[in-house]
Structures are given as C-alpha cells and as structure tokens.
Amino acid sequence: MKVFLEAFLLQYLLTLYIAYRGGQALPARGAWRKMFYALMAAIFGLYVVGFAGNRVLPDALMSGIMSVTGFWFFMAIYVMFALVLVEIVRLIDRRWVHGYARLTQNGRARVRLILFFLIGSVSAGLMIKGMHIVRFPEVKHMTVQLDRPAIDGRQSMRVALLTDIHISETVTAPYIRYVVERTLAERPDVVLVGGDVIDYHGRYARRNGITEMMRRLQDETPMGAYYVLGNHEYRADEVEKREWFRSIGHLLIDEVATPGGVFYLVGRDDSTNVFRAPLHELMPQVDTTKASILLDHQPHVLDSVAMTGVDLALYGHTHNGQIWPFTLLTRLAFENPWGYQRKGHTQFFVSSGVGAAGPAIRVFTRSEIVILDIQFAKE
Known part of the structure; x- marks a missing residue:
C-alpha cells in the first residue's frame, strides 16, 4: 500500500505540473487547451479509480486502467526531464543569449507549440519502444x-x-x-x-x-x-x-x-x-x-x-x-x-x-x- 500511495502522490504532482506547463504552450483561444486539460483530468481520474478499486474492479478493467496510467506515468517522468532541460536552456538564454526575447509574440507562441509536440511525441515514442522491449525479451x-x-x-x-x-x-x-x-x-x-x-x-x-x-x-x-x-x-x-x-x-x-x-x-x-x-x-x-x-x-x-x-x-x-x-x-x-x-x-x-x-x-x-x-x- 505504501508503494501505491507514493506512486499516487508522484502521479498527482507530475500530472498537475505537466498540465500547467502544457497549457501555457497551447493557444488560449480555441479547443486545444481545453482538450489537453480534459485529457490530463481523464488520465488522473483513471489513476484514482485504479488506486481506489484495485481489489474490487474486474481484472480485465484493471488491466486496461493500469496499461493506460502506467504508460502515462513513465511518459510523464520523461516529459518532466524535458521540461527541466527546457527551463535550464531558457535561463541560459535569458542570462547570456537573449534569443527568445527578440522573437515576436507569434514567434514565441510557435516555439512553445513546437516544444509541446516534440516533447510529447519523443516521450511517447520512448514508451512505445519500451513496451516492445518487454514484449520481446x-x-x-x-x-x-x-x-x-x-x-x-x-x-x-x-x-x-x-x-x-x-x-x-x-x-x-x-x-x-x-x-x-x-x-x-x-x-x-x-x-x-x-x-x-x-x-x-x-x-x-x-x-x-x-x-x-x-x-x-x-x-x-x-x-x-x-x-x-x-x-x-x-x-x-x-x-x-x-x-x-x-x-x-x-x-x-x-x-x-x-x-x-x-x-x-x-x-x-x-x-x-x-x-x-x-x-x-x-x-x-x-x-x-x-x-x-x-x-x-x-x-x-x-x-x-x-x-x-x-x-x-x-x-x-x-x-x-x-x-x-x-x-x-x-x-x-x-x-x-x-x-x-x-x-x-x-x-x-x-x-x-x-x-x-x-x-x-x-x-x-x-x-x-x-x-x-x-x-x-x-x-
């Protein structure tokens, strides 16, 4: 139970932070940001259901819940690593390079959007490759x-x-x-x-x-x-x-x-x-x-x-x-x-x-x- 509780708390913190930073990268107008927030809420909701009902839910349902939330849990770790790296680069740029500051507002929005999809796709790709490694020892x-x-x-x-x-x-x-x-x-x-x-x-x-x-x-x-x-x-x-x-x-x-x-x-x-x-x-x-x-x-x-x-x-x-x-x-x-x-x-x-x-x-x-x-x- 202690292991589950620790994983639950880590999942909560990671998902909350990634939802916050990911939302900043998406346009405020339109449906993209709302859809992203809804996805984050749904994944965390699944984690709550699995955490609370792991002894009573049907095994087939638990397998589906754990597959989805487990995929996201490991993916979130790599997204977090990437966000930390981006933050380090941003601080270096602010201190010495000033490249981001010289961009137009549209240019900055484009950079944030590119990073959003790049980090997400690379992290998801690592997870898919990781599933293949286990599946075929x-x-x-x-x-x-x-x-x-x-x-x-x-x-x-x-x-x-x-x-x-x-x-x-x-x-x-x-x-x-x-x-x-x-x-x-x-x-x-x-x-x-x-x-x-x-x-x-x-x-x-x-x-x-x-x-x-x-x-x-x-x-x-x-x-x-x-x-x-x-x-x-x-x-x-x-x-x-x-x-x-x-x-x-x-x-x-x-x-x-x-x-x-x-x-x-x-x-x-x-x-x-x-x-x-x-x-x-x-x-x-x-x-x-x-x-x-x-x-x-x-x-x-x-x-x-x-x-x-x-x-x-x-x-x-x-x-x-x-x-x-x-x-x-x-x-x-x-x-x-x-x-x-x-x-x-x-x-x-x-x-x-x-x-x-x-x-x-x-x-x-x-x-x-x-x-x-x-x-x-x-x-």
Whole structure:
C-alpha cells in the first residue's frame, strides 16, 4: 500500500505540473487547451479509480486502467526531464543569449507549440519502444566454466535463468506463454527462477491459464523448475503465492536441493525477511567438493557469499534500473547491478529480468531470458 500511495502522490504532482506547463504552450483561444486539460483530468481520474478499486474492479478493467496510467506515468517522468532541460536552456538564454526575447509574440507562441509536440511525441515514442522491449525479451547465452565436478560426473548442463517476471495487470497470459515457449525452445536441463514472479496481487497468477503455462517449465525439462522468493512476493497474499509456487515447481526457502542429482542448489529466502537463515548455516548441507549454485533474489554482500565457497551465484531484482536514469542509481546501490562478475572462486551473474515492475516498459535496458551453458570440472 505504501508503494501505491507514493506512486499516487508522484502521479498527482507530475500530472498537475505537466498540465500547467502544457497549457501555457497551447493557444488560449480555441479547443486545444481545453482538450489537453480534459485529457490530463481523464488520465488522473483513471489513476484514482485504479488506486481506489484495485481489489474490487474486474481484472480485465484493471488491466486496461493500469496499461493506460502506467504508460502515462513513465511518459510523464520523461516529459518532466524535458521540461527541466527546457527551463535550464531558457535561463541560459535569458542570462547570456537573449534569443527568445527578440522573437515576436507569434514567434514565441510557435516555439512553445513546437516544444509541446516534440516533447510529447519523443516521450511517447520512448514508451512505445519500451513496451516492445518487454514484449520481446532477448535470449542471452553464456558459457560458465565451474571449478568443481558435477555430483553425477557429467561434463555439462544447460540452465535457464528467469527473474523478475512480475505477473500483473500488465504482464499477462499472452506474455507468459511467449516467455515459457521461448525458454523451452532453448531445451534447458533445469529452469531456475530468481524471485519477483508476481508483481503484487496473487490472483493475477491464477487467471487465464497462467498456472498451467508456468507448470510447463517443471513438466517439460529433465530436472524441473526451482523457485525462490523475491521482495514482491512479500508485498501481498504471501500464503497464496507460496501455495501457487508449490503447484508449479519446487519452492526453496532457505533450503538445499540436488536437481537431478547433478549439482547442489542453495535457494535462499529473500532478504526482505530479516530472519532468513544466514548462508553459512545452509552451506554445511553442501559437499563443497562438488558443484554448487546459489539462487537468491537481491545481489547484496557479495564478498560474504564468495567466502562460502559457492561456485556460481545467480540473482535478479535490479532490472538494471528498468528505465533510464534509474540505471545510474542502481550502479550506486549495487556492487554489480547487472551482468557477470567473479570474486575469487565464486562467479556471479545478475540478470536484468525478463518482465517489468509496474508498467511493462523498459527504456535503455533490456528484458532477457538467460541461458547458461555450464561446463563442470573433470573428476
């Protein structure tokens, strides 16, 4: 609820300011300004309806509301960036250049109108491109050489890593079907799912056959599908979500498994749970002469993970910022916000995720299905 309230307040402030500045750019006479104000009011009205009725409105209606308001929410952020840039240019011009002041009244009106449509069209274009990025995730292939042998002595294994699907009003059944089919087309031996599978309400994972789609990852791979929780799994409907995970695969909460008898898989609870078991308490269940993989959600304290002797640690959570400029902020918040890293014996990989939180939009980041071709050491 806190997240929704913060988003509601930000949406209110952004929409109010953009309506004020946009109205200044449009002619006072005629219908353009009135139509623009009406559009802003309608979008914000939809946001109020969605905020107030998200638990009672039909799911199909909520999907439409969230698609429209989410598109505008991210678009408004970029419009705001553009307005700040325009304001900086205007101050520089007023202080040193005086070009705008020399224009006629009609010339100034023309400049404002051009900026209005330029900012609006570029921002909307970024959103449309961002929707396409999420809708068609890339398949990223990596080869990882482990320093320890497999439990059963095999030489190789293919792992599909999926994180941050965020099933929701905007990440729906057609998208889940596409992701599942793209993943299975890579013929993985095992599927590892690194948390934040459900964005908020658990009911969206049970609609339109999504459960059956996700169960295919378990049923159509030799070693099955293994899941850990993310921070979004703790935001609502915790019990319902855990039951759902267990209906589609293996849920690991501070547990160690041996998928197919091939390697040790350490599945941690999300760090949202401050009482989760320390990693050093789980590692005694692992034969450290054999290959081991850690599956966790948030890539924190990597140094302490490296000290445990895990061969490979897999994470998600960051989305690599999802939209610029939050990509820059994730670099400040996380030692490794995205990609491969090695610390001593332990190799790390942080996925940018396959879905998206909130609006199904990414800007200057990518959605990815990660395929890891694991090479084991020889006995």
